[in-house]
Amino acid sequence: MAQVQRMSRLMVKTLRDDPADAETLSHKLLVRAGYVRRNAAGIWTWLPLGKKVLENIARVVREEMDEIGGQEVLLPALLPKDAYEASGRWEEYGDLLFRLKDRKGGDYLLGPTHEEIFTQTVKDQCTSYKDLPVILYQIQIKYRDEARPRSGVLRGREFHMKDSYSFDTTDEGLAEAYALHRAAYQKIFTRLGFDYRIVSAVSGAMGGSASEEFLAPAAAGEDTFVDCPACDYAANTEAVTFSAEAVAAAYDIAEHGPVVELDTPDTPTIETLAAHLGVPASATLKNLLVKVDGEIVAVGVPGDREVDLGKLGEHLAPAVVELVTAEDFVGRPDLVRGYVGPQGLEKVRYIADPRVADGTAWITGANKPGKHAKNVVAGRDFDVDDYLDVVVVEEGDPCPQCGTGLKLDRAIEIGHIFQLGRKYTDTFQLDVLGQQGKPVRVTMGSYGIGVSRAVAALAEQSADDKGLCWPAEIAPADVHVVAAGKALQTELAVEVADKLGAAGLRVLVDERPGVSPGVKFTDAELIGVPKILVAGRRSAEGVVELKDRRTGEREELTVDEAIARLTA
Amino acid sequence: MAQVQRMSRLMVKTLRDDPADAETLSHKLLVRAGYVRRNAAGIWTWLPLGKKVLENIARVVREEMDEIGGQEVLLPALLPKDAYEASGRWEEYGDLLFRLKDRKGGDYLLGPTHEEIFTQTVKDQCTSYKDLPVILYQIQIKYRDEARPRSGVLRGREFHMKDSYSFDTTDEGLAEAYALHRAAYQKIFTRLGFDYRIVSAVSGAMGGSASEEFLAPAAAGEDTFVDCPACDYAANTEAVTFSAEAVAAAYDIAEHGPVVELDTPDTPTIETLAAHLGVPASATLKNLLVKVDGEIVAVGVPGDREVDLGKLGEHLAPAVVELVTAEDFVGRPDLVRGYVGPQGLEKVRYIADPRVADGTAWITGANKPGKHAKNVVAGRDFDVDDYLDVVVVEEGDPCPQCGTGLKLDRAIEIGHIFQLGRKYTDTFQLDVLGQQGKPVRVTMGSYGIGVSRAVAALAEQSADDKGLCWPAEIAPADVHVVAAGKALQTELAVEVADKLGAAGLRVLVDERPGVSPGVKFTDAELIGVPKILVAGRRSAEGVVELKDRRTGEREELTVDEAIARLTA
CATH class of the missing domain: 3.30.930.10 (Bira Bifunctional Protein; Domain 2)
Incomplete structure (x- = not known):
């Protein structure tokens, strides 16, 4: 684009309606x-x-x-x-x-x-x-x-x-x-x-050691991220982790009564169990069985939370995580489907969410059909082999850094930095x-x-209800000059545009003959150049109007003042 | 590349040997x-x-x-x-x-x-x-x-x-x-x-009305073009045309004797015919039969010239040109393979090279097996339906503009301009x-x-036996500064490079430690930046050597003089 681009010669067809x-x-x-x-x-x-x-x-x-x-x-x-x-x-x-x-x-x-x-x-x-x-x-x-x-x-x-x-x-x-x-x-x-955030990202199957994403919050974003309203914490939802130690500090193993077995027929799911007992799902412990590289592993999370299989997979990579099938229970009397509890799982590796910290007590399976147990206490009745944060993050979850309830926001990933390590240099022996x-x-x-x-x-991020509204450095021009009138206004508009162009500004000048000022204004706002300069009814006096596209602020200036302002 | 690029940090590995x-x-x-x-x-x-x-x-x-x-x-x-x-x-x-x-x-x-x-x-x-x-x-x-x-x-x-x-x-x-x-x-x-030529190009099957190529003469070129040493004529070999009128002007129909039939057994090719009669191939008329959109057409050219089928195709496009096969002669007693002459071809369209102009006389087929005829005169014994320049151009062919013998040169096509017309706008109804x-x-x-x-x-076009040698505007840098020595030379080289960079020049500075001046000089000449500035043995005095990569001219200057010279 030349320094001064005339709209009459620019290939641009603006539309009043959104494409279907x-x-x-x-x-x-x-x-x-x-x-x-x-x-x-x-x-x-x-x-x-x-x-x-x-x-x-x-x-x-x-x-x-x-x-x-x-x-x-x-x-x-x-x-x-x-x-x-x-x-x-x-x-x-x-x-x-x-x-x-x-x-x-x-x-x-x-x-x-x-x-x-x-x-x-x-x-x-x-x-x-x-x-x-x-x-x-x-x-x-x-x-x-x-x-x-x-x-x-x-x-x-x-x-x-x-x-x-x-x-x-x-x-x-x-x-x-x-x-x-x-x-x-x-x-x-x-x-x-x-407007962007840097969030820690799961390093993923690539096996790198550090990875961050640059996210631009926007409703159209395909990524969800968590954002702490109190501190500077922000993360990809799959990267949120907090420690079991922090949770354990709030509990005391000694305060719990002994394990009590409960008769709970036909309650193989958390929903049926909670309804049967009249307790919230959050009081129960859900134990999901998965296969990790073919070996059965149990994953414990509070009953009101979902396991994020993607997150689990990322934590365990490069091991392959699969769901169990009916065949996996053949020859395993220790695994009672729907009534599994960690207190009886001696031959199975037990992974738990940090929310299942030492000192927390749960209603969970009793490892017998139709039976559950209450007062099953982590650190007393069972041990957790590995704490991994594997639940789907929810709005209000505590910030791992300051404990404040997290917000969930949509964003567009605009950048990604990644310490990849030696994955590819090993492949190609570099x-x-x-x-x-x-x-x-x-x-x-x-x-x-x-x-x-x-x-x-x-x-x-920058558009408003009138149209695009570009940040200065990347706008297609610095100033959009509009001839709002006939010969006099057009002459002045072109003259000012040429002066601005000579001063090094990138100028779009709308001198289209036979196009009404209204259409020109609407187009200028739609196209979104940051400054709009209008040669209108006071053109004969050499007075123009300078408008800020974003704020809508406008002021009347002489041509020289306007040029001085724009080139300052 | 930054304004000042240090060779020690540039990813460049020069090779002494040509790739295989x-x-x-x-x-x-x-x-x-x-x-x-x-x-x-x-x-x-x-x-x-x-x-x-x-x-x-x-x-x-x-x-x-x-x-x-x-x-x-x-x-x-x-x-x-x-x-x-x-x-x-x-x-x-x-x-x-x-x-x-x-x-x-x-x-x-x-x-x-x-x-x-x-x-x-x-x-x-x-x-x-x-x-x-x-x-x-x-x-x-x-x-x-x-x-x-x-x-x-x-x-x-x-x-x-x-x-x-x-x-x-x-x-x-x-x-x-x-x-x-x-x-x-x-x-x-x-x-x-x-160094380039603008040559007229055949407009080709696209059907445009005007077309020119920009050719850069070079031994490595894949295009051949003709170039007149006397006038400004230059053309793609397929675009060379000259007129039958110009040739005819040199001949007089009246000066030829009558047609004489010759007994020429087993002479179906020009080579066998010329040998049998003891005449040069140029005295004979070769008649090639082709099919144009399925119809048999004869093309006459002097016996020492080849038909350029590409050129013929371009002339006749969009018609499709094919060679004839044995089947095409079935039911055509007028076409005697190997002994065709234009004087008997009443049912066949006859296209000829302008060299077969009115008044020229030929030895050609007599339309009987084993027989030829001499004194067959164009314009008297046969008529040409269309003159088309369809022979492969040869060195020494007359310039269509001034008649001087043409030169044939190799070139690289670097640009092409083409009045396409309405081919595509018709297709898309624009x-x-x-x-x-x-x-x-x-x-x-x-x-x-x-x-x-x-x-x-x-x-x-610009390289020499030492390496690349770029024109100034497109070289990867304006000046290549070489530190030919140890600490003192390196310090001076970097200092001069920084000053040149600050003055707006694009500078490559070879300050690689442990690399000999000889290797640095060889690399500088191979890389081909137009100006080479050497901080060498007179560095202590603040004297450097400025060398022109193309001419090899060198002169000793103070640092200030060199900078003034380069930034002038």
């Missing part, structure tokens, strides 16, 4: 304001205004990545299968991966992320500890065949990402690269104008010659920012 | 100097230095496209089949197209060029003559599954292109958009430092409301620059 298939605010507004155009599910064209915003975000990301010593490269998007087969991801990605064959029948994929290829690149380019550390980044188009691509450019199948990768010879080096990225991301998201003359296995971090997603996330 | 699979100079040098890395046949990674050059080229292209009012957009690379099926190119592209399916079984392709999608975009965004003209461009990664991807990034399967498209309501508008592009391309290729209130069919131009190819083409 749009669910989220950003999707509606980016289409209505002419920023993007849909080509297929999750596949979008960036029209002139959209391309400008996308490029502005990329520029900010690039500047801050350069600032921490990142070196920009560009890897292919079309990749041969071999590296992803070596890492196992050719299979693991399942339907999420776009796969294709070339004319010779060779297998290829469209890269969803590039850990494998960066590892190979560094193996090829770096041979000595002197060549490290290195931070490489690219701003690239990536591909994931999402099952339900939706929300416009928020979750596309073809999307723009900044991905970077750090390579170090020591864990301390990795920690430093991680810290550099964390600081750079804070600068980037602040410059982009985001060693460099160490200072002692021996090969050293390299350790790796991986860091992502959703660049096209950031366009939608910023639209979500 | 490299054929062209640019392929060898771009790999050896650490600009690119091969991932698969025709699929490349742009390493930090390469990314910089690629980006510099893209910036120049972008600036000049903006200058002619081009609006930058970005279309998807992953595209649903439908638009390409509508245009016929889903089939026409054959194996050149990467095709794939998504998780729902839908057919997709990786875009090789985007005429279809731009036409759809404009149909969606522009509804009135007031919305036109419009020039849209993108700098995008494109995909073509080349049969023999080779020559490094010169002909990749994943490659970067600037493609632009103009949309106008009138032919005059299209001509203007074409002229704007032509001028912009001249500026671009001049700024990039190219009309806008005209000034008279009636729909007007839009006319279209398409224009391309190979951005990644330009990196290789510039390398080809």
Whole structure:
């Protein structure tokens, strides 16, 4: 876009109505304001205004990545299968991966992320500890065949990402690269104008040691996170953990009476048991049986809580967690389905939620059909082998840091930083010659920012009922000049626009002949440039109106005053 | 890359030997100097230095496209089949197209060029003559599954292109958009430092009215073009045409004797005929039979020349040209295989090369087995239905403009401009409301620059035996500072580099500890930054050496003089 772009020559068709298939605010507004155009599910064209915003975000990301010593490269998007087969991801990605064959029948994929290829690149380019550390980044188009691509450019199948990768010879080096990225991301998201939180994330099956997500709270978000209203704690719901010690401190084993067996026929579920006894579900202990790498394990949680199998899986990874089936009870008289209690489970590993801390007393199965027991006390009647926080987090759960009731909020993941460790460097045997003359296995971090997603996330956070409302640094222009009238106003608008352009501002000037001031105002508010300058009824006197798109504040100024204000 | 990039922190591994699979100079040098890395046949990674050059080229292209009012957009690379099926190119592209399916079984392709999608975009965004003209461009990664991807990034399967498209309501508008592009391309290729020619190109099956190619002469080029050493004529070999009138002017029908039949047994080929008669092949007339849309047509050319079937196909498009087979002679006693002459071909359309002009006399088939005829004169004994220039051009052929013997040269196609007309707007019924209130069919131009190819083409044209040698505007840095010595030289080199960086220059500084001055010099020449500044033996006096990479000229200067010289 030239420094001064005339609306009469800009390819933009604004719409008054929301597109029928749009669910989220950003999707509606980016289409209505002419920023993007849909080509297929999750596949979008960036029209002139959209391309400008996308490029502005990329520029900010690039500047801050350069600032921490990142070196920009560009890897292919079309990749041969071999590296992803070596890492196992050719299979693991399942339907999420776009796969294709070339004319010779060779297998290829469209890269969803590039850990494998960066590892190979560094193996090829770096041979000595002197060549490290290195931070490489690219701003690239990536591909994931999402099952339900939706929300416009928020979750596309073809999307723009900044991905970077750090390579170090020591864990301390990795920690430093991680810290550099964390600081750079804070600068980037602040410059982009985001309201965001950094939350700890479950490191997942990748086996990394530290991982945080950058979340932009927004109603359209697909992620849920917990947020403490009292302290600075925030986390991915799967990453919330608090300690059994903290809970145990509030209880005293000595205060409980002895175990009493209860006759509870036909009460194999918590609901039937609680109803039969007339107690709240929270007084009961639910024991879920699962198989961990084929071995039966019991998981105890308060009866009113659900086990988060995803969270359990993350805690136990790389072990595989499965639900038990009827066949697993064959030859196991110690496991009485529906009436399991931890006090009789001598041959079974017992994992419990921290809420089942020492000193807490429960109504639970008596390990006999139709029987339960009360006053079953943790630390007296049974021992917990491992405390793991595996329940689904609920609004009001205590903050692990300060105990205040947590809030649950929706957010868009805009960034992710991850101490990946040696998973990929092991796969590709990436060693460099160490200072002692021996090969050293390299350790790796991986860091992502959703660049096209950031366009939608910023639209979500900043839009109002009139339309888009961009933060200054990424807006498609600095000022939108509107000629609200005929020849006189148009002449003045173009003159002011040219002066602002000459002063280095990026200007959009609406000089469209035959378009009413009302339509121009509506379009200006929809398009969302931060400052709107109107050449209207006092144009003959050289007086214009300067309006702030966000606050709606407006004031009349002479042309010179307005230019001075905008270029200050 | 930061303004000042230290070599010790740059990911670059230079190689002393050419990669085994490299054929062209640019392929060898771009790999050896650490600009690119091969991932698969025709699929490349742009390493930090390469990314910089690629980006510099893209910036120049972008600036000049903006200058002619081009609006930058970005279309998807992953595209649903439908638009390409509508245009016929889903089939026409054959194996050149990467095709794939998504998780729902839908057919997709990786875009090789985007005429279809731009036409759809404009149909969606522009509804009135007031919305036109419009020039849209993108700098995008494109995909073509080349049969023999080779020559490094010169002909990749994943490659970067600037493609632009103009949309106008009138032919005059299209001509203007074409002229704007032509001028912009001249500026671009001049700024990039190219030696280039603009040649007329065959418009091809697309049916456009005007088309020119921008060719960069280079030994590694895959295109051959003709170049007149005397005048400004240059053309794609398939586009060379000269007129039969010009040839006829040199001949006089009246000077020839009557036709004489010759007994020429077993001479069905030109070689056997010329040997039998003891005449040069150029004295004979070769008549090739082909089928044009199923109808047999004869094509006459001098016996020493070859028919260029590609050229013939281009001339006759959209008709389909095929070679005849034995079956085509069934029931055609007028066609005597090996002994065809135009003087007896009353039922067959006769196309001839302009060299078979009126007044020229030939030895040709007598339309009887084993018989030929001499003194068969064009314009007397037979008539030519259409003169088409269909022979393979040869060195020394007369220039169609001035008659001088043409030169044949190899070149790399770096740009192509094309008045496409209404082929795609007809397919997609792209009309806008005209000034008279009636729909007007839009006319279209398409224009391309190979951005990644330009990196290789510039390398080809500018490299010397020491390595790469970039034109200033696209070099990865403005100056390469070499610390040729120990602590003192390194300190001075870094100090000068920082000063140059502060003055706005892009600086590469080689301060690698433990690397000899010889290795640093060799690397600097291989990497090819235009200016090399050496802090060497006179560093203590504050004297450095400034060397021009291309000319090798060097002079000793004080640090201040060197900085003043470089920042001038």
